[in-house]
Amino acid sequence: MNKYSEKPHIFLFALLGVALYWYTLSYPFVFDSRFYLVNNPLITDGVSFLKLLDLTDFADDYVKLNIHRDVLVTFILRPFTNFTFYLNYLFDGFDPESYRVVNIAIHILNSMLWYVLLTKIIRYRSGNEIHENQWFVPFFSALLFLVHPLGTESVTYIIQRYASLGCFFYLTTMLLFVVSILNPVKWHQRLAYIGSLITLLVGMHAKENLVTAPLALVLLGTVLLRLPLRRVLILASVHMCCMPVIPLLVYLVYRIQAEADRSLYTISSFVVAYPTYEYVLTQARVILTFFRMLVAPYGQNIDPSYPLYRSVADPEIIVSLIMILLFVFTAIVLQRKKNRQLNDDLISFCIVFSLLSISLSSFFPLPDLMTEHRSYLFSLPVITGLVCRFDSIRNQLTPVWATRVIVFLFLMAVLYSVLTVKRNLLYSSPSALWEDSVSKSPAKWRPNYNAGVAAVEEQKYPKALNFFQQSIQANPYKLEGYANLGSTYLTLGNYHSAIDAYMAGLAVGGDDPVLLVNLGNAYRQAGQLRDAIEVLEQAVHVNHGLSEPYRMLAELYAELGQRDKALRSVRKARELDAVDSGLVSLEEEILKLK
Structure with missing residues (x-):
């Protein structure tokens, strides 16, 4: 077995990320970046973060300023991400360059974290070494995620640091959890375990979707590390105890506003003009749309006009539900194989993780039926699952055709890079x-x-x-x-x-x-x-x-x-x-x- 160095790949990701986004540094704030940042007095006032320690006083003080309910609720639920915006403001006011530097750095780090996570899992499953041909899945998964144009809304659209930073803490929690299991040094294990708890709790205050991270840890431990379910549940038990943090915080926000003699309708940023049932049905179609856009990224739109589906008998909903069930069935079948390979486990994990990663926005109605930044975390397992399938095919081909598969994926990376540049250029002006x-x-x-x-x-x-x-x-x-x-x-x-x-x-x-x-x-x-x-x-x-x-x-x-x-x-x-x-x-x- 031959070892290979991860450093050239890490360096390549950094170089490509900078090349794809550096020219956007001078682009202005657009849309909600103005609403939530430039015109938001909470971001420029450091005292407002301290007042979050007493939410009742916070609400009393800032409701008087006539701050929009969405801004107020987002500030309460995502204080850590908002604090990073405050640090940007202290550094350079509202010059967009520093904000964009941070967003680009987070995106590059996310690709690196996913690459390192996959590499550690493959190394563990391969007896602590990696074959020369086993670089394929980690490398192309991270590469295609990094250059994919669907990620632009979470990078170039400054306010959607919410999505990319949430992803960062999600991946960091998963990586530290894996290290706490695989590292042979006991105190390294304990340190990594404590670190995974800290990143989980901090991440929950960056983006709410980290509420599902403990479930992802259980999935990762049982499917990819092949540990007994009981052991994984014990290891992840403290993480799972953190899951009520987000629901309790949301409830507290509602309660405070109700006590302030304001109806929940006027304060909730989750109020929508359609029934929950119809919203959830529509999200089944949205998931398939995201999947299509990850394969063929055309029709990107910062404000898409997406139809609301009202009946489960709608042909497009039927097709969407069947496709989702087929994906789940595939994951189950792969797990029941007698001699399942690593790629089988990776594909199973990616199918379930992709659905888990987008579950929060699929079941809890939001004002917009579809926005591209919701696919940011979702894109990682989807891209990885597809790369695993290419890898399985490649392993059955002759060396010549196997090389052609590698060339094809490199060409896809080039195409996605071109589309990313093209998409980014639209952010040059509102x-x-x-x-x-x-x-x-x-x-x-x-x-x-x-x-x-x-x-x-x-x-x-x-x-x-x-x-x-x-x-x-x-x-x-x-x-x-x-x-x-x-x-x-x-x-x-x-x-x-x-x-x-x-x-x-x-x-x-x-x-x-x-x-x-x-x-x-x-x-x-x-x-x-x-x-x-x-x-x-x-x-x-x-x-x-x-x-x-x-x-x-x-x-x-x-x-x-x-x-x-x-x-x-x-x-x-x-x-x-x-x-x-x-x-x-x-x-x-x-x-x-x-």
Whole structure:
């Protein structure tokens, strides 16, 4: 038997990972990266992490800041990942380069961890040595995972460090657990075991899907290490005791919000507009879609328009369920073989682990039916299972054809690398990313709306108008489309079209205070001051807590020479917004009026 060195492969992974992603360092924040990072006051305030030690006080303090419920709940459930964002902020503010460096490093480390994990298992099963031809599965599994374009959303899309960092802790827990079993030195075993518990607990605060990691450890120990089930259950018993951490934390979040006299509907980031049964049915199809995208990665989309399946009798659901059952049946058959080989065990493990890795998002409804970053951990066992199958075929071929299999997989790696670069280029600007999404989901509200916002930022106003109009057609009940359509018309000086847009939104949404303020501004710019005052008075009647309509009323009354009304309005605005120094200056100007 010949030993081989792992170091060249590790070095190659580092080199390839840098080559595939380094040019993205200067790319801007896009989509939720702005929502959860740039516009999130929790990320810039280190004290907020300490306040998590008392969730009741945390909720009381930060609900007052009117922070969006999704941001608040995500911050509570994933504090470790958010803390890494805070460290990025301390290092370089909101310069995206440092954030991207960390994301790329995590992705490269994940490929290395999977490679080392598989190598250790194969080495153990081969008597602590590896044949020259047994490098195949670890190397190509890690390589194809590293270069696969489906991973771009978890790397280049900064906020999805949630997915990649969760994967990092998942793999680290598995690797340390294996080391705690296989290492001959007792104190190394104990240290690795303790380390696996620490990474599990920390990882649970990076991404919730680590709740399934203890089950993966049992699967790994029994199927790949071929240890007795009883022994593995004993070894993993402490890890399994950690599983309630996530459910308890989620329950605690719900309880705190309920005690704060807020309905669970308004705080939960897990609220969706479809029944759980239909969501779970749809996820059966999503799993097959992910599998297809891992083999043939076409049609990638940051915001896919995925259908909701409502019946188990739907032909596509029937096919999906049959395929999943066939995969499970294959795993069972392989485990029942009398003379099963390592590849049989690896394929069995990968089938069950792939389903386990995606189970949380498959059974607990999330707002989006499908997003690519959910496939990040899932992709590892799927790719590895396919590579194992290629390896089994290769072992039955002549040397010439066996070499051709290796060449084929290298060519696949090259193709995936090209597609990864192509996909990454779309993240170079929000407009490129969202216009790509619009081309694939033309009837969906969010891609059209975000494409319009991106076009406004680039001062491409005619294009922005078109996207906002399309967003309204896609969902006429989303008032943001009317608001931004009107604002774009105002920028172009088309006051009457802006007024029409705001009026259309109010006809749908009733007395929405934001639309009323915008309409008042449009009337003012059109010179219709009396109409502007009437609309703004209506806005403050609907919502007494907004300072902006009071400020605008103060300016309008001052312009009309109504000093007393102007003073009342500006002082009310100052009560609501004590930070705005412009209101002080405005009051001083009003006091000068006679």
